[in-house]
Amino acid sequence: MSHVFLFFNSLLDLKNFRLEDTNEELLVGFNRLHIDLDPSVSLIRLAPVVRTIQLDQPDIQLILDKNGVSNFERLMPPADPDEPDSADASSLFPFILQNARMHEGQLTVIDQRQSTPARLVLHNMTFEVKELSSLKERQGQYGWTMAVKDTGSLQGGGTISLTPFRTVGNVEIKDLPFFSLWQFLRDSTNLEEPSGQLDFSTQYAVGLENDTDQLLLTETQLSLADTALRLHQEKTDLFTLKKCRIDAPAIDLVTRKIQIAQILLEDGTVDGRINESGVVNFEQILREATTQTATSSAVQPAQAPITNDTTEKQPAEAPSTPQADTPFMVAIEAVDITNIAVQMEDLSHKSPLHAEVTELNLHLQANIEAAAAKTAVLVQNIGTELKGISLGTAPSEPPLFAAEQIVAENGDFDLIGQSITIDRIAVARGRLDAGLDPQGALNWQTMLEPKNTTAVRSPGESVPAQEESAWKFLVRTFEINDFSSQFTDQTTGSKKPVQSLKNIQIRCTNIDGQSPMGISIGARIEQGGSLSIKGTINPSIPSVDAEIQADSLNLVSLQPYLAQQANLLLQSAAISTKGRLHYGIPGKKYATAYEGSFSFNDLLLTHADNPKKPYFSWKAVQIPQFRLTLEPNRFEAREIILVQPMTEMIIEEDATLNLAKVIKEAPPAKTTSKAKKTPEKTTAKKQKQEDFAFQISKIGIEQGNMVFADLSLRPQFMTRIHDLKGTITGLSSAENAQADVQINGMVDRFGTAKISGRINTSDVPRDSKIDVDFRNVEMKNLSPYSGRFAGRLIKSGKVSASLKYTFHDHKMIGDNKIIIDKLALGDRVDTPDSSSLPLDLAIAILQDSNGRIDIGLPISGNLDDPEFSFGSIAWKAFSGLITKLATSPFRMIGGLLGGDEEDNDAIMFAQGQTALPPPEKEKLLKLAEALQDRPQLKLVLQGQYNAKADGNELQQDSIRTEVFRKLGFKPEPDTLSSPLNFSDSSTQDALEELYTERFGKKALEELEQNIAAGTVTPRMPTTPEPVRLSEPGFFCKIIESIQIRNILPGGMSQEEATLWSGELYTQLSENEKVTETRLLQLADKRAQAVAELLEREGQIAADRLQTLKADPLRKDEPPSVVLSLDAM
Incomplete structure (x- = not known):
């Protein structure tokens, strides 16, 4: 630091000043400080006169450590709470400052309480004061400017008088980025770095004069531009706003009166989300734990001095200070919200809830009177317009509710009077759909049902007490225009709408929940017809008095309900009615009554399995006048006219209608016995009739x-x-x-x-x-x-x-x-x-x-x-x-002839054989007797074969035939050969020879080796059963007893030789081919055997016997010849 000090000219000139803390961190410094005093003038005016104060390039660094203590506070000694105030703040040292100027200053603020230290640099700071004096009635001027690093500027100026204190001036902030402020709140929020700029301007007047305080802001404007807030780790913005402006002509903080000309929010989005625990994402903007910690640390130290010496330390209240119970009066001439898009997703329900408003517009006026005892809020001229409204379970699915526009006009809200009044609410051009899922649950109920009804929002949250509401509301007119609605019922197994309404028009008047209100409903049915309801509803009783008119309501869409009860198709049906509905009318002997006319026209029911076949129909059912009451339940009509009815009354073969x-019968109820079911059914039916x-x-x-x-x-x-x-x-x-x-x-x-x-x-x-x-x-x-x-x-x-x-x-x-x-x-x-x-x-x-x-x-x-x-x-x-x-024609013929009523419609054969078994011959001869008495009948025969059973027997028969030929025997034609004796050595030799011819000697040797090694287990055929022609002789038994097979190469025991022959036979049979032609010939021979017996022994003429082409059996049934009857 260098300096020049001239006593006579009272000149102070300091250069290159720098003040550091103990950590050699800069506190304050400047390039030059120049002070020029005027001693001569000071003596004349009896007050020091400063011609000029010039401060060039000051640099101030304010650092808040993690405990919130600044670097300047650490330089100060701790304050002595017992030390009295040194001077009366009301009297100022007399001085005159003709000109003071700061040039190219810089202020750096660092907050180390944040996880990432916040840093704000204000540079190009200028400050100039002229004619500032503590003498009475002296007024000076001042002005200042500064800039935020990279963007943004702050400036202001005005006049100031120190005795008495009064200043009038203005402040203007331009393009201040939100980041500059957000970084100081980083750890108190869950927000990503926000975007947007802030503009602020105001004119102020502050003063203490004649025991009257003044703190007045005029022409105040606050503007936000391109605002965007986003929570941590989210992909979409929580809130965006293109433009926000608040115009406040007057803010008087002494009288606590605030006048706001307009609050404007324009072109923005709101993305609201509720998680599975029911917490709204807006609640997550502030970090709860951080807030509680900061509050406790800030409040706790201040409690001691206030508690210990409250009366001595509190200053006396100035007369001009407003009383604590003086309310704040806020008058808002206009709140305008335009073009705000709102999106909401609620995951706290079993089915996620999605709501959307593409455009929200709101206008209102408000007066607020806020005091400690109570707060009065009066909102008038509320006008709201919502566009593009939808509510459903997912954005990809059609919404359950949608409307192009919802308008609320001329609404009033009174917090003290606890009243809400709206002249008109209109919902236009939309749809409201409802339906039941396959389990019968209403989709609206499912959508709004909480996912977890026992979930707790937060550990310390208490459940508010339920108080009876004294609020009053009045909607003078509520309208729904040009709406449509569909109702689906998936319990019927169909996803098609049961009923669809269009051109719905609803108008209700004087809705307050207590007084009678008028109602008018009109709609057209998409399937055909129209509906109109006009009347009065008194919710306090409750009661309904309404005129109802329905013209040609098409009922075909109710087919799914009919299908649950009957095997019928509803091809056409329409109902019409005109009458008056009474419900809950005092003094009446009934709870509900409907009186009027009714017609049910063009009914057509057809069979479900044959839609072109009518089951029941009529041209019209007309009831010119009837009365239906509930509690007591009764129906009265003088006449019912049935025009052109068509029906079927059929007594079935079992004598049922x-x-x-x-x-369709409902599933039978579980009963212990059949006897108990009848009286229960009768009792229930009788009870229903009596009711x-x-x-x-x-x-x-x-x-x-x-x-x-x-x-x-x-x-x-x-x-x-x-x-x-x-x-x-x-x-x-x-x-x-x-x-x-x-x-x-x-x-x-x-x-x-x-x-x-x-x-x-x-x-x-x-x-x-x-x-x-x-x-x-x-x-x-x-x-x-x-x-x-x-x-x-x-x-x-x-x-x-x-x-x-x-x-x-x-x-x-x-x-x-x-x-x-x-x-x-x-x-x-x-x-x-x-x-x-x-x-x-x-x-x-x-x-x-x-x-x-x-x-x-x-x-x-x-x-x-x-x-x-x-x-x-x-x-x-x-x-x-x-x-x-x-x-059963054969059973019927047998009964007419006095014989057994049996179904003799098939003649059975043994597998692979064509010879008639004796029992089947007896059946055929009895049938021949019946045919002799019915000369107009003929008998139809059809041979059948079992491909598996007959084929297996034919395979084995072919092998047996070949073996017998090698043994020198000649089988009889058209008969099955006899079973083989597998224990006979000649049979074994013949099988080995045949095996060698079919498969080769090497295959025979490999089979013998595999059996000896145990890799192949020899098999014996199951049908026909093998038989032995003779028992082993004495010599064979001696050979077996001395086990000579163990000495001779390839020797086998008798049992081994039998098994060896059985395996050779089995493999030869399995590889024998049986053609379909041979099976068909087998079946035809069986039919031929039946026909020959009937002609030969039954004396039935050949022209009364018809043979059909043989056919394989469809199931695993015994081979047979099927019989059927036909007229000549």
Whole structure:
């Protein structure tokens, strides 16, 4: 340091000054300090006068160590808490400073508390003061500028008066990077280095005058540009903002009044994420552990002096200081948020939740009054617009909720009054979908269900007490416009929508949760139809009073539900209704009621396995006026009109209705016995009937069409009734109520049909009677097969039937008579529904000399146990012949002849053989007797072979034949050779010779060596069983006993020789080829043997015997000749 000091001119000039700490770290330094005093003026004014203070290139370095202590603080001695204040701060030493100037200064701030020390360098610092004085009513001027390294600048200036203290000026910050501030908070946040710049400007007025404090900021502006925040180790930004500006015309910190003209946020994004523990990513911006440590270390040391000597150390409160309970008054003229995109992902649910808003716009005005006792917030003129809203489980899947726009208009929020009021909320152009998964869970419930309901957010977090909310809300108008909705139900096994709505329009008025609110709903059904609801809902009761109108609602999409219950297809159906719904209306005798009209039009149900075949249909069901109530449950209608109904009423062969075939039965309940099941079912059914009462005065039928058939009769009866009309009157759920049935119709041109009777509507099987009469019905026009009767055209014939059914105590008694006159069958026809019954034979048996078939069929049975027994009908017992002929013709023939009812439809043979076994001969001769009495029948034969069993036997037979030839024997033709004696040496020699011819001598030697070495185990054939021709002789036994085989080369024991022969035989048999031609010849010879026996001994003519081409057996069954019957 060099200096010049001139006393008379009062001149101080210091150069190259540098002050360092004990670690030789710079504290402060400068290039030159020049001070010029004016002693003459100082004596005149009785105050020191400084002409000039010039400081060039000052360099200050402020370092905060890891404990937060600065390098300057370490130079100071510790303060003595008992030492009194040295001077009154209210009086200043008199001085006059004419000009002071700092040039090219630099301030370096280093914070070593961060893991990476923060460093901020302010350079090009300039500061200039003119006419600064501590004398009263003297005012000076000042100005300053500085720059942040690389970018950013700070500047300000104004006027200042020290006695009394008052300063007025401005501050302006431009392009200050966020990094400059963030580096000092690095370890307190979980943020990556942020991007963006900050601009700030304000005009201020600060002063202490006449016991009145002043701290006023005016024309304050804070601007943020290109802001981006990102959490550590994240790939996307947490928050971005293109532009943020706050304009505050006045901020008075003395009166605690803040006036904000506008808060503007423009063009940004928000990416909110909730992890599996329910923690929001915004909560992770600050490091909780660091915050708690810093707080405890900062607060704890300050507690001691405050606690020990509070009264002495606290300064007296100045009169001008505002009271502690003086509230802050904040008036915000406008908050404008525009074009903010919001994205949210919530992993705390079982199905991750994804929400998105492509554009958020918000405008509001606010007044805030914040005090210690309470805080008042009043927000007015709230206007919000959301665009591109979606909510779902994943971005890749269609959202469950989506809307192009949501608007909230003219809203108010009052924190003190605990009220929210919104003039209008409108949701436009979107969709809301719902559905059930295969387990029956609602997708919305699944989506919102927490992944872990017992998860704890943080160790020290307490559960807030649940308090009853006193908040009031009012939405004057809520609208949904141009919406669509789909409902899917995967429990049905289908992913297609069950119902789809479009053009949904909803309007609700005066929604406050307490008062009656108006509601209007309109929608169109995508499958067809429209729906309209208008009325009032009172949520405080609750109650509903609404008018409902549905026009032609298409029900075809409900097919998956029908498929679960019945084997039917819903081809068309539409319902319409117009009426009024009452729910929870005080003073009414019912909980719910609906009164109005109803129609069910164009119903068409077809068979699931044949969609072109109608099962049930009608043109319309009309109920001009009805009433349906719940609690108590009751249905009342004066009249139900059924127009053009078409149905099928078919009694199946087992005497059950076709409805039982269509309806799918639920899995049977587990019961200990069959006896317990019936009363439980009856009780449940009776309880259901008692729970829902009904009263229908009249059911009218117009232009009906019905197919009626009784397939349990022989011959089977079927007809179609048209022009059906009639009435059913007196339908009621009252006990023992009887409904009268009177229905008439036409069958063909001249036939008639009539259904009459009475039905106990509370329990039909207990006491009912139904009579069905047909007269003069032309048979060639019967049935839906256009005159085809079981695969045969009907040339002529007429039928009359009287079917009487009486039900009493769940038992049915039927007295049925069918008469067929002059029945003549025509040509055969080939249709998918035709049958192969031998009708010519059946007609010949059943038809009397007058050409009439008269069948009476009394039946009876217990409906709860439908195992009916049919009475004997003398010679009319032949009526059962037709059915049995189709399934077991041989058993039927045997029964008619008084023999055993057995299925003699196959003649069995031993494998590989064509000779008839004696039991099979007996069967054939009995069959021949039956054929003698039925000259119109012929017998069809088809030989069959078992490729495995027959082939194996033929292989062995070929080898045995060759061996016998080598032994000098000649086998008989068409017979199987005898078994071989493998213990005989000549047989062994013949097998070795044959083996050598087939495979070579070397192969024979290798086989012998492998058997001797144990690598090959010799085998004996299983079929036919080998036999010995004679026991070993005395000489052989002696040779075996002395084991001469051990002396002679290649010697074998008798057992070894037998096994050796068996292995040679087995290998030769396995390699013997049997052609398919030989197997077919075997099967044909078996059929020929059956035919020859029937012709020779059974006396059956050759033209009544037909032989089909032989065929292999499909399964592993014994070889046989299959028999079948056919008409001549």
